[in-house]
Amino acid sequence: MATAVVLRYYNVPLPTTVRFVAYLGLGVVLPGTLLWRVLRGRSDRLVADAAAGAALGYTVEVLAYVAARWAGAPLLVLAWPIGMVTVALAVPRFRRYWRSAPGRRTPAAWAWSLVAVLAVFVFRSVRHFRGHGLGWPVSASTDADTPFHWALIGEAKHHMPMQAPWVSGERLVYHWFAYPEMAATSWVTGIDPLTLLVRLSPLPMVVAFLVLVAVLAGRLTGRWWTGPAAVVAALLVLAPNPYGWRLSDAWFGFGPVEDGSIFRLTAWTSPTQTFGALLFAALMLVLVDILEPAPDGPGPRGGAGRWVLVCLLLAGVSGAKSPYLPMLTGALLAAVALLVLTRRGLCRPMLVLAGLVALFTAGSQLVLYGGAGQGLVVEPLAIMSTYESMAAAMTGYTGPGAPFGRLAVIGGLTVLSWLLMWGGVLAARGRLLDPAVLLLLCVGLVGLAGVLVFGHPGGSQGYLIVSGRPYLAIVSVVGLSVALGSGPVRAGRAWSLVAAVAAGVGAVWLVRLADGPALPAGNLGWELARPYLALAGGAAAAAAALFTLRRLGWLRSGAVALLVCWCAGFGLASAGDGVRAVADDVVGTYGSGTWHAVDPAKQLGPDGRASAVDRDTYAVGRWLRDHADPDDLLATNAHCFGVHRPGGPCDNRRFGLSAASQRRVLVEGWGFTNSTYLRAAEDNVPPWFAEFWDRQRLADNDAAFTNPSPETVGLLRDRYGVRWLVVDASVTGSADLGGFAVPRYTSGLCTVYELPR
Template sequence: MVQVYPPAVVPPVRALRARPLSSRRLPVALVVLLAIATLNANGVPLPEIGMFGAYIVVGVTLPGMLWWRALSGTPRSPVVDVAAGTALGYALEVLTYIPARWLDVPQAYLAGAGVTYLLFCAVPSLRRHWPARGESVRAPLGWSWAMAGLVGFAILYSAATFFRSHGLTWPGNGAPYVDMPYHLAMAGDVKHHMPAMFANVAGEALHDHWFVYADLAATSWATGLELQTLLFRLSPIPMIAVFTVLIAVVAHRLSGRWWAGVAAVIIMTLAAAPHPYGWTGAVVPSGGGGTLPWLSPTQTFGALLFVPLMLVLIDLVRHPGGRHGRWVLVAVLMLAEVGAKATFLPLTLAGATLVLTVHLIVHRKVHRAAAVLTGLCSVLVAFAQIVVFQGEDKGLRFSPLHIMRWHEAGLGPDAGLLLPGQDESPVLLLLVVTIFVVSWAAIWGGAAGLLHRRKWVRDPAVVLLAGVGVAGTGAACVFGHPGLSQGYFLMSAAPYLTILATAGLTATLPQKRPWLVVLPALAAGAAATWAVRSWVATARPQGGDVVAERMIPYALLVGVPAVVALVLVLAGRRGLTWCAVPVFALGCALYSGGVLRLSPLGSTAEPKQTTDPERPHVPDGGVTAARWLRQHTSPDALVAVNAHCRAPAGSCDNRHFWISAYAERRILVEGWGYINGANSRAALMGKPGMGAVPFEDPQRLADNDAAFRDPTTETVGRLRDTYGVRWLFADDRYPVRTAELGRVAALKFRAGHCWVYELTDPR
């Protein structure tokens, strides 16, 4: 029996009359103009924007697009060619930069693009991939405009949130989100060294997902742009745009409906776990965040590479025969994913294993493509853990329901179920788990519609994405981390759960005029959430039962669709129940997401600042002094600093990275947050927290600080002779005796609070 899947393609769209608004290039052009205007308004000069754009087109997109066309064998589509080709181009860029940097000829990686152009000009079988001929799929004009609007929204949202709190000059860059200097420091080390090390603690190998830093370093070498400009402004924008478009393409490829792709992106962007109690932030994590693409570039880069991989795998598991070039794409994308983000390859392995298992049960034979994919994933996962991460677990531990227990305890009077001094209760934990399940079902409950029709359940592409979604959700629930980083498994799987949800709705909604069901149900869900929130805000009991206060709003939101479902079943409209109830719940999630992100714009999505605005983390003169040091020293120079904590006084948050970030030099000891073993030593429940773990080599730290607090020939000489330090960088907000230090070291530069000294060899 031949299994028939939902169509992967639609007939070509009939050519429209030559009118300005009918061109599919116009939406792209407007988005590009919007991006240029937004970047320029936020401190990036037009020549730098032009240099970056030219590099992305010539060095990333075109080479990747040519190889994608040659190897994919999928129906030709301009949208897929450009978007997936760009993602593939990033993978090729990183995989060529690493050996080039290792050989100490970093710009030689550009030869990869040159070889691509040469091959596709000289080889007749490859030359035919230059023109966009043989197009069998063209996106409808409305889809193009909708995607342009969604990408444009992402750009404007970035400007209203991240750009506003992360400037390119001081004091705008004086109080960045805690992880941004870390990412900048690691990119600086990958720019100048291979193998890479933790720049903030000399001698610590970088056993982490660091391939996005290779992209930043490669782009900086090719364009001459500052790493800060790339990280804070330029590099994430094409990644966000490509990721957004490809999610819509995957949703279309799975369901055969163009509108499903637009719906998937809207849900992924705006939906959030319902929080009718009126909390100011999302209590239940729902897999995304408005500023996440900027705050976690490793997650953004890993997600970017994962979408074209899923696109190829959908074709492979549905149609195992065909072009062998698809396996080349799988190998390249998975190899790049090895060091991009640790969460994605295990999710791929879970999806492939589920396809293999289900196919074996249903058809009583082995799915060959799934078997090969499972073996390849297993090898690469082992390679990543043994070679790339060297067994480093970053503090991830088996701790079932840790994320639920953390939210049960809460962060304040409006967050958790426990009162101060109250012990954890199994009943309360069960209630929190229930809230999580209900909240996730509100966003992704539409996936249940796939069970309504047997052909969808047997579709290996659906099984593949279900394996990814279940594995991501399960990992977030069974593992624990001191910084709740197990949530990245959920973030990685969330887009594919969203795609399953939209595919489930396409399987159950009426074929004719589906909006007659969708619009009323969405409006009813939003209205119900608004009503419950308003009622709780005015009628919440004071000093009453905390559990009842937290549970009643959720019970009301669950009760309404339950009543609707019962009425529909009694009325003989069971088919309508499969879509009306999930769409109602989705209306609750979309309303909640709108409250979080758009009312007012960005007010609750901005990264939390952990420093006093009047006393910024990066001091006046800090960036200037660090860049002077970069300009006047060798990349191999070792520097000692006197600042290790994010604040000069109070408890020590050891995530201090800005000196190594802007100097692009390795530091003997700066902040030791995130180094190998630091998170592993942190207790899961924050005793101590991620930023409070003591340094593992107290003698080195004592020798380092003695040179600043008691500068003598002996203390300073110990840094020079024992550790190889040649430069000292002092922030006078921290303990330092600058006058005495100037007698035993040569003051070379001073700016604001920062002093730079050189240690000379007395011999």
């Protein structure tokens, strides 16, 4: 109810929310939960089955919609939920799957603690709501991603197979399964795709994902509190920030080093990452069942139903987010090698899984991605010069063209921060070689290795650590559970842990106090690493003290010391900096000091030309959505993102017309396509400044707007099949097309012309 109130405040009417929830519950979660229970068996927790069932329901919904849309009948997507529910009602042996298995009730503390964490997420979502409208302004000037995602939902709603709608005929080489999901929801509910993108669809995906993180942690430890602890660690724990310097909260990242915390931002700005995270979490739950079945768990070890689940979820993950399957392949192979090297024996189910995942990985690369890398290249430590909120970038220590030695220093500090965040992994000791725990650990480690090894011109290699971060958090919590012992925590141990956390927090604050609030002048060196080395020295001293006083042994002493630093980092980053960041997000975003939406007159200028989707393009796009046939092709003379100054570079990430109209454009922008990445690599320029690869098509397109004649305008109609021309008068050289096409609609500087058939 509270979420519905927040959505209503941000212009989502209550009936719209009700329609969305009704379809989500009856068309996705219910049939998905029934199918999950049929294939895996019932558990004694409805919320666990429902979260996993949502992931499975989304997967089957996407596959069903792709087939239905390809057949030209998108509403046939409803055949799958209707059929599943009908079978579950009609077949006697399936009726038991409507009920949970008898067993323990969900602990109230588990449920309410998760509700509290999810409330924090909804509270923080206000930042996104304030900066993204359901009408104009759609988003602020710096956001090219929102119109990109919006255009692809419109493409999925009207066409299959999908293309890049801003460059007609360009193959879509991207992980695109999130867009058919929202397109299907739009067809069934009548909700506008933009409302789904910036208000509704990501919410249940994140909620189900976090529930699955909690379920996985509880599944591996048997303790209820580890579930909420893993969710908090996955969502809120940041790398320790021992600097006294005031660091800016830049667009990428939230701490002084790369720590994967961008997930808090990409939960809304990257629907593909959110969708992929949910499907992958459900897949990991099935893999844990196969590798380490619970004694009282549902179904036999490795039953046929679970292998069907694995195949279905692998199919979903393959098109939901491209990094996940290569990460999982590498993690499985690494886990197999470690088990063999440690003489634990060959885990045959894990080897079979590695082969199956490798098969799906190769298939997705050939079928969905065409073998394209989308700009991802081997470039060690490239991420260290990308994130603007890093202290090194702010002080000029790193940046584009920085020496590799400096990047290596920041890389070392980043790895040290990872140890301080997830030091609980070391306390897991013997559990680390349990196949299921080892797999989760390897997934996280492969993500960390990937972010250090690969580079991407847009910083997208950061999604590797975002993808692996939740599983490192789970294993770290498993280690914390091991360190606390199997029985009740004794008072003495509890007080020693409290004292250790207090000492760690005090140590970080002392380092901050000694460091001072001002940024050091001149070139940085020792000053950059000193706070982290002080923390590492403190951890070593704590380990030595524990070894001397408690005689726990060096390994366990080091693990406990790192746990202390992990808790101290959590106490500082999440309880201090994290809370302040959330408060700043809600209260102070864009300097308005209120919860209201961004004032376009202040942020985008009086005519809105600086917006990612300017006001006039938005208006003509919506008119075309209502008056043009979905198969009609548009042409425009506006190709550059934002305000393009003559003689300056053209930012090719313009998607506003194809997004607002939900129609294909001959050439609008050409950013975020594989052909653009290839051209950028050839010319050694950033991909958003690369030139269009088909110069003849662009010349033919622009000639109709700068030199209109029966020949130039007729060429667009007869050769390219253009039906509508959208003239933006702000573009230099634009001419009046009134003598060659029929003017149909004008908004400010933009006019729509129709070409007779």
